[in-house]
Every structure is written in C-alpha cells, then in structure tokens.
Amino acid sequence: MTIELRNATKVVRGITHIKPTSLVLETGHFNVLLGQTGAGKTSLIKLMAGLDPLASGRILMAGQDVSKLSTQKRNISLVHQFFVNYPHMTVFENIASPLRVAGMAKSEISDRVQEAADILQLGPMLKRRPQELSGGQQQRCALARAIAKESQAVFLDEPLANLDYKLREELREQLPELFAGRGAVVVYATSEPEEALLLGGRTALMHDGAVTQFGATTDIYRNPENLTAARVFSDPPINAAEITKTGTQAHLRTGVTWTLTGAAAALTDGQYTVAIRPHHVTPVAASASDVALNGIVQVTELSGSDSSAHFQMGSDGWVSLAHGVHPYQVGEDHRFYMDASKAFFFAPDGSLAA
Known part of the structure; x- marks a missing residue:
C-alpha cells in the first residue's frame, strides 16, 4: 500500500496553499510531516484525505487514482489534535461508528471494538461518554476508532498537541507499536523536531506550502540539503x-x-x-x-x-x-x-x- 502525490497543488481564492508536491508514502514506518505552524501540514493532509479539492496534480492510493473520490470512498482515518468524539455516544459507540456506517456485522463490530479498546486500555470505559473521560482517554478513543476501522491510510494531525507532557510521552512511545503490522500508510504531522526523531521512519520537511526535503528521518536531520531544511529540523532554532x-x-x-x-x-x-x-x-x-x-x-x-x-x-x-x-x-x-x-x-x- 502506498499513497503517491504527483505534482499535487492546493489553491484557495487565488492563494497557493500547497505548491507542486510529489511524494510516495509507504507502509511499515511512520511518514512524518514536520514544519512550523502554517507550513502546510494540515493542508496536505486534507488533500490526501479528500477533504479539500486538488487544484492540479493527482493522488493515488495503492495505484488507484483517488483524486476525485470523496473522503468516504478513500478508506482513511483522520485523528485531529482536538478530541473529536461524538458526545452523545458511549466510548463503544464512538469506536464502532465507522464500522456501522460501513454496514459491518454486529459480531465483527464487537470484536474489532474490543480489540482496539484493549490495545488502548479503554476496556473498562466502553460504557462511558466522552465527557466522563480525561483528555488523554478521549484521544485514545479517537485513536481506537482509527485502529478498529482498519483503514488503508491513517492521518494523525498533531494528535498529541493538546495533551499534558506525561500523556504525550506515553502515547508518543506507544504510537509506532499501535500501528505496526496493520498495513496502513500512517502519516503524522508535527511541529516538533524531537517528536519526528522519536517516531523515526521517514520525514517530509515542510515550509511555506512546499516539501523542502524528504527521506529517512535521521538522515535528513544529519544531512539537511539547504538552510531552510536545517532551520525546520532544529529546536531550539539553529x-x-x-x-x-x-x-x-x-x-x-x-x-x-x-x-x-x-x-x-x-x-x-x-x-x-x-x-x-x-x-x-x-x-x-x-x-x-x-x-x-x-x-x-x-x-x-x-x-x-x-x-x-x-x-x-x-x-x-x-x-x-x-x-x-x-x-x-x-x-x-x-x-x-x-x-x-x-x-x-x-x-x-x-x-x-x-
């Protein structure tokens, strides 16, 4: 499974948000989008997820052109930095919601929800509602929904940004294990160089709507190709x-x-x-x-x-x-x-x- 962008661009009211971008993102590791706020990370994720239209170029998933497909037909999961859960549903129902929309059998839904809840230590909380959970538990619920859906692609848009330090450290360590071996392309957006290094995999450095360098995370940290890349991948500033x-x-x-x-x-x-x-x-x-x-x-x-x-x-x-x-x-x-x-x-x- 791969996600391939071929000269993909995004233009809003005449303003270019994503400059021509060509990337191939693969399974087996995290694909990190690293850049400061406003660099274009969320805009690029929205293009890949089908939430925003392409101005030009193409997007392929597993070799299929999905450029004009709706989000629902792309078989993807998206986890935001904000805790996006349905407040009127229990944790079980939140995790099960995309499976029910897909028309899955009740027995399979139950099995998948229980597996995802166990992985994220939510088993005792399945009957609770989101407002009865801590911030970390709410984000675990959103992650469990992504795991249970077994999507081809999982987009994590700064998912730990609103958690306290301890929870961020715990989830950051767990994330690679949560998605290991699931066959999905995992794309993770962050503004923190340290987070990119901890997650490993491959990183696309973003600045002003463009990818300035892409490759193995440790390689591009050690060998920036230009001054912009060196500045993006340094905290405190280089x-x-x-x-x-x-x-x-x-x-x-x-x-x-x-x-x-x-x-x-x-x-x-x-x-x-x-x-x-x-x-x-x-x-x-x-x-x-x-x-x-x-x-x-x-x-x-x-x-x-x-x-x-x-x-x-x-x-x-x-x-x-x-x-x-x-x-x-x-x-x-x-x-x-x-x-x-x-x-x-x-x-x-x-x-x-x-």
Missing part, C-alpha cells in the same frame, strides 16, 4: 550567521576567526552562512579545537537537566543548549564554545555547500 571564507580561514562579522577543515576548507573563497545546532554551542569547551564566542546573555531557561541561553553576538542572536545547570546572568558578557566540526556551510542561495 544558529546561523554570515561568514567570509579566505583560504582556510572563516571570519564572522564580530571578528571571530577559526581554521576550516575537511570539505569546508576546500570551498571557494567568498560569502557563506555557517549554521550550527544549539547543543554544539556550550559554555564549557569540549576540546582545544572549539571556537570561543562571546555574547551578551538575553534570556536563560532551565528545562529538566538542560540549560539554554539566548545570547547576542554582534547583530546575530545565538542559542546555547547544554546539559547541566549553568549560572547564567541576563545582561552579562558570557563566553561560549562552538564545536566547528559540527557546523554546516550554506551558499548564498541557501543550498548546502559543505
């Missing part, structure tokens, strides 16, 4: 600054200079953008080759066992993310260290240079 390369030397506008090695040293002299993720900029040097940076601390934050500091270096804002508790003071001139071996270098047009 640090980026203009440099001038002369010989084997890189020069920041602040006067910081370091010696380039490897592919970066072989670049043609000129202007580039250096980009490095915040966890490679730390308040303690890891090696003698680290590049010293000085900046004015603007904002600090302690999150779990990590400390982050936003600092201003010349006209550029940078972020450091380091393990442990570090005593930053807002307004101080603080020294940080960049592991330049982990930096990306991009040409003026945004393409990867080294």
Whole structure:
C-alpha cells in the first residue's frame, strides 16, 4: 500500500496553499510531516484525505487514482489534535461508528471494538461518554476508532498537541507499536523536531506550502540539503550567521576567526552562512579545537537537566543548549564554545555547500 502525490497543488481564492508536491508514502514506518505552524501540514493532509479539492496534480492510493473520490470512498482515518468524539455516544459507540456506517456485522463490530479498546486500555470505559473521560482517554478513543476501522491510510494531525507532557510521552512511545503490522500508510504531522526523531521512519520537511526535503528521518536531520531544511529540523532554532571564507580561514562579522577543515576548507573563497545546532554551542569547551564566542546573555531557561541561553553576538542572536545547570546572568558578557566540526556551510542561495 502506498499513497503517491504527483505534482499535487492546493489553491484557495487565488492563494497557493500547497505548491507542486510529489511524494510516495509507504507502509511499515511512520511518514512524518514536520514544519512550523502554517507550513502546510494540515493542508496536505486534507488533500490526501479528500477533504479539500486538488487544484492540479493527482493522488493515488495503492495505484488507484483517488483524486476525485470523496473522503468516504478513500478508506482513511483522520485523528485531529482536538478530541473529536461524538458526545452523545458511549466510548463503544464512538469506536464502532465507522464500522456501522460501513454496514459491518454486529459480531465483527464487537470484536474489532474490543480489540482496539484493549490495545488502548479503554476496556473498562466502553460504557462511558466522552465527557466522563480525561483528555488523554478521549484521544485514545479517537485513536481506537482509527485502529478498529482498519483503514488503508491513517492521518494523525498533531494528535498529541493538546495533551499534558506525561500523556504525550506515553502515547508518543506507544504510537509506532499501535500501528505496526496493520498495513496502513500512517502519516503524522508535527511541529516538533524531537517528536519526528522519536517516531523515526521517514520525514517530509515542510515550509511555506512546499516539501523542502524528504527521506529517512535521521538522515535528513544529519544531512539537511539547504538552510531552510536545517532551520525546520532544529529546536531550539539553529544558529546561523554570515561568514567570509579566505583560504582556510572563516571570519564572522564580530571578528571571530577559526581554521576550516575537511570539505569546508576546500570551498571557494567568498560569502557563506555557517549554521550550527544549539547543543554544539556550550559554555564549557569540549576540546582545544572549539571556537570561543562571546555574547551578551538575553534570556536563560532551565528545562529538566538542560540549560539554554539566548545570547547576542554582534547583530546575530545565538542559542546555547547544554546539559547541566549553568549560572547564567541576563545582561552579562558570557563566553561560549562552538564545536566547528559540527557546523554546516550554506551558499548564498541557501543550498548546502559543505
């Protein structure tokens, strides 16, 4: 089973929401759509689900052109970030609703509902109504409905966004197992790079209605093809600054200079953008080759066992993310260290240079 988009576009009142997009999404792993709010993730899901019409292009499921088929005829399930359950129905009836619409026999409906409820730990709650459930239980009910339906495609549009941290962690770990071996193409939209990495599979990076890169999740994290992709796949935001390369030397506008090695040293002299993720900029040097940076601390934050500091270096804002508790003071001139071996270098047009 595959979902294939061939130059699919979406246009609303003359405004292009999805630019020409070609993708092949397969079973056996999660297919993640990663991008910030407004990047086009939900719009692309609506096209694949048949909720919005194509402006041009085609969509195929299992080789069949479904471009003009209604949502009901595409055999898909859709789980939103909001708890979409029927308030007047019990949990059993909510899970069973698409099966009854399909005219399935009562005995099979009962078996499928019970199986899905057991998988999602909803067995004792089948007689309750949605308002009697917690937020996490309501979302489990929506997921159980998708599992019981045994659709060809399951679209999960930021399904954990409105849950508390603990529930998000629990469900995030369970999701790959819930859909493993079911033969459905699973498409999962998120704005969180960490979530994409945890889910694995393959990821399509989205920006401004276009897919900027698609491939194995860990591969595109390690090897972004352009500056836009690097920015999409970094949280906190990736640090980026203009440099001038002369010989084997890189020069920041602040006067910081370091010696380039490897592919970066072989670049043609000129202007580039250096980009490095915040966890490679730390308040303690890891090696003698680290590049010293000085900046004015603007904002600090302690999150779990990590400390982050936003600092201003010349006209550029940078972020450091380091393990442990570090005593930053807002307004101080603080020294940080960049592991330049982990930096990306991009040409003026945004393409990867080294």
